[in-house]
Amino acid sequence: MKTFLSLSEARKSALWNHLLKLSSVSLPTGKTGTKRVIDHLGYVQIDTLTVIERAHHHTLWVRQPSYTPQILDELLAKDRWVFEYWGHAASYLPMHDYRYYLPKMREFPRKNSWEKRWLLANKKLADSILKCIRDEGAMGSKEFKAQPGTGKRSWWNWKPAKTGLELLFWQGKLMVSERRNFQRIYDLTERVLPGNLNTTMPGDDELGRFMVLRALSVYGIAQENEIRGHIHAGKRNIVSASLKDMLASGEVMEVTVENFEKQKYFALPKTLEDSSKSLPEISNSGVFLLSPFDNMIILRERMKRLFNFDYTIECYIPEKKRKYGYFTLPILWGDTFIGRLDPKVDRKQKTFYVRHLAFEQEFKKAADLVPLLETQLKELARFNQCEQIKIEKVSPIKIEKLLKKKIISAHN
Structure with a gap:
């Protein structure tokens, strides 16, 4: 098995593993293909800018030309196949990965952070938000504005309530149930999670392995800091410890890349096997x-x-x-x-x-x-x-x- 890759081979591996190639192998249409893309990439970053179609839709369309935005909307709101949380940034993530983000939710907010101070100072408001959603159902931040002329919810101050919703979301007490005109609609976590979902808290070893495998499966070859920066589900030292263990066991291999011989790259054995067999050329036909x-x-x-x-x-x-x-x-x-x-x-x-x-x-x-x-x-x-x-x-x-x-x- 080769452990030296030419720059061309390293590029080819990165492109193939990011599903950016043109060949006879194509993705299925509809939700099946979209699920396959999201599951392989590990996350799709959410974008608020609307210069053109939002980035999360664009990212999926590039890989699956038959994709339509309705597919992702349904995977979130109807099928519960994806959920929103922090991947590399705010992201759509495969629901079956949910448990690996529990440590981040448990650790939020960080000690001495403004979020910690806010939640301590506004505990009554946060509890009231949870009770309101529990009693009245899923809501967006707009529902917490007082309705003119009615006095309904006149005791809410919208900006603190909006902050409260977001912090409860990062804590894992609320989840995004759906998007309406791109506005987040929140509901209690227990009402969004599928009933058969594994929600066991992973230990450090399991979480670190998850992060290493997720990164190398999509990057092909990567440096340690790139593996640590792929998704932010756990602390960097956890990733480094797991990478060291996986190197020792042969689950991960060290790789040398042309022009970067003094820098350490890592890859899964499967990636190196594919490179040894010679991946098909990246086509110039598109x-x-x-x-x-x-x-x-x-x-x-x-x-x-x-x-x-x-x-x-x-x-x-x-x-x-x-x-x-x-x-x-x-x-x-x-x-x-x-x-x-x-x-x-x-x-x-x-x-x-x-x-x-x-x-x-x-x-x-x-x-x-x-x-x-x-x-x-x-x-x-x-x-x-x-x-x-x-x-x-x-x-x-x-x-x-x-x-x-x-x-x-x-x-x-």
Whole structure:
């Protein structure tokens, strides 16, 4: 079994394990395929930004083109197959992983934190929120506003009640029962959890093993800090201890990666077996336009190291300091990130705007890319319920004429 991977093999392993490949192997349609994606990735990050379709839907659609947002909504509210909690960030998580987040719920809030002080100072309010939901059923924060002219719930102060709902959620006393117009609707945890779900509290060893396996199953190969940063279900020292034990038992192997011989990488034996057998080549027959919060690119330093792609989401940067745009989507072609695309959807006009399409300086194959990019742009526009595409800016400028001739003329 090989324990040295070329950079190309390391990239290929990462892409295959993130379900970002084009081959004859495809995912099932409908909920079956969506479940498979979520279960494999371990989490899908929830996004509040609506420049285009929200990131959690985008992340699933990229891997399962038949996906629709209704599927995820039903997996949460109807099927109870996913739940909301903190994965890498606020995330949709497989319900069968619920027990591995119990330690985090038990430890919340941290000692001397503002959350701890708030809950101590507002115990009566927190108890009242729980009683209200127990008596009246699932509610969102809006239900805790006084209704004008009725005096109903006039004793609630909305902002403290909203804080209380969120902290009770992080404690695990409340769960998100559903989303209505993206607003969280909370209910008592015992009324949301499936009756047959295993809710046994895991020990440190079991939790650490879970986190190592979850990370390496999706990353392919990873450094220790990347494994620890994959999902935040337990403390970092727990992950490090489990990684050490799994190395000793042979459940995890140490790997050397080309150009990074002095850095330790780790992989599951199955990953190395697949690499030894030679994974199918990553196809250049299609393009992926990834969300800024896609699992593949969320660890920015990893992206810079393995793919030589220095990515930053610039919506948190003042406009004058932005280089590429507000909400750029990384463009993946084959095993290379070739640029980024800054989109904006005009929902009333059903128009998908490409505000800035920026390619990496070393990119040279625009003529080969254009028909593939056109196809993917059309699919992304359709997913966002848009009927036309308009490109505003392309850099470098020499590619602009080719793109506008091929794409704009077909969609204006």
